[in-house]
Amino acid sequence: MRILRTPDDRFSDLPDYPFVPSYTEVAAGDGSGDTLRVHYVDEGTGASGETVLLLHGEPSWSYLYRHMIPVLAGAGHRCIAPDLVGFGRSDKPTPRSEYTYQRHVDWVRETVLDRLDLRGITLVCQDWGGLIGLRLVAEHPDRFSRLVVANTFLPTGDRDPGEAFLAWRDFSQNTPELRVGEIVDGGCRTDLPSEVVAAYNAPFPDETFKEGVRQFPVLVPVSPDDPASESNRRAWRALQEFDKPVLCAFSDHDPITRGADRVFLKLVPGCQGQDHTTVEGGGHFLQEDRGAELAEIVNRFIADT
Numbered sequence: 277m278r279i280l281r282t283p284d285d286r287f288s289d290l291p292d293y294p295f296v297p298s299y300t301e302v303a304a305g306d307g308s309g310d311t312l313r314v315h316y317v318d319e320g321t322g323a324s325g326e327t328v329l330l331l332h333g334e335p336s337w338s339y340l341y342r343h344m345i346p347v348l349a350g351a352g353h354r355c356i357a358p359d360l361v362g363f364g365r366s367d368k369p370t371p372r373s374e375y376t377y378q379r380h381v382d383w384v385r386e387t388v389l390d391r392l393d394l395r396g397i398t399l400v401c402q403d404w405g406g407l408i409g410l411r412l413v414a415e416h417p418d419r420f421s422r423l424v425v426a427n428t429f430l431p432t433g434d435r436d437p438g439e440a441f442l443a444w445r446d447f448s449q450n451t452p453e454l455r456v457g458e459i460v461d462g463g464c465r466t467d468l469p470s471e472v473v474a475a476y477n478a479p480f481p482d483e484t485f486k487e488g489v490r491q492f493p494v495l496v497p498v499s500p501d502d503p504a505s506e507s508n509r510r511a512w513r514a515l516q517e518f519d520k521p522v523l524c525a526f527s528d529h530d531p532i533t534r535g536a537d538r539v540f541l542k543l544v545p546g547c548q549g550q551d552h553t554t555v556e557g558g559g560h561f562l563q564e565d566r567g568a569e570l571a572e573i574v575n576r577f578i579a580d581t
Contacts, residue, residue, distance in 0.1 A: 279304075360408070430512060
């Protein structure tokens with residue numbers, strides 16, 4: 277494993293992102309004894325006694341939550357928003373074969389449960405934030421108080437992933453240059469300013485830094501015998517016993533995860549009796565399109581449960 281680290285000056289003066297960086301170290305997982313530096317945002321006093329864990333997905337980073345963190349922190353909550361390994365200010369291993377679904381789960385587990393020792397967590401997860409975060413919930417349900425599931429799913433490969441995802445996977449593997457900022461922009465209903473597009477590009481000085489971005493789409497289970505399929509099936513069995521509060525807050529314009537909320541509503545007991553909502557005017561990256569609104573939804577959910 278070779279470990280790349282984005283220079284700090286790439287993150288200077290990003291719009292609406294004033295947060296002081298925090299770091300921890302996790303095991304690389306390749307048997308070398310090396311460690312990886314993981315970045316996370318840690319904002320808010322936690323005066324409410326609540327901790328909100330904000331997990332991003334592909335190909336974004338904690339910058340995605342910049343409009344939500346002030347609203348959540350303003351309600352007295354402690355906000356933790358890690359950058360997944362390979363993204364944001366976190367280290368970026370190479371080659372891409374170093375990234376596996378299980379390693380991503382392990383890296384986040386070590387970050388938030390072992391190093392930060394978070395408990396009583398309200399998980400807010402979108403895209404791969406759900407594919408990873410829901411695995412942790414299934415494996416460590418005692419650490420979580422409630423879940424907000426937004427534009428995500430937990431695939432086992434037993435169902436057709438849909439044309440939109442397969443088209444994205446094909447594009448991600450065949451385009452010569454992955455223009456991360458433009459990809460995020462394309463997944464929003466609103467047009468992002470050029471400086472925001474640049475902020476999404478900031479973690480990736482060149483294509484060698486994008487190995488994790490390239491690998492994520494092919495790690496999604498699309499066949500029943502995928503290496504992660506059985507682990508995700510076990511996670512679903514555990515989630516079918518999870519009776520703590522669960523809120524679905526999917527947007528109305530996401531072709532990738534459209535309809536996945538129905539699966540959660542049907543299978544997860546904690547969804548019963550909750551005020552589930554559709555976030556209107558939101559694309560795949562609803563944190564960009566409707567971030568403050570989503571944060572207020574989370575605040576009300578915490579207050580009500």
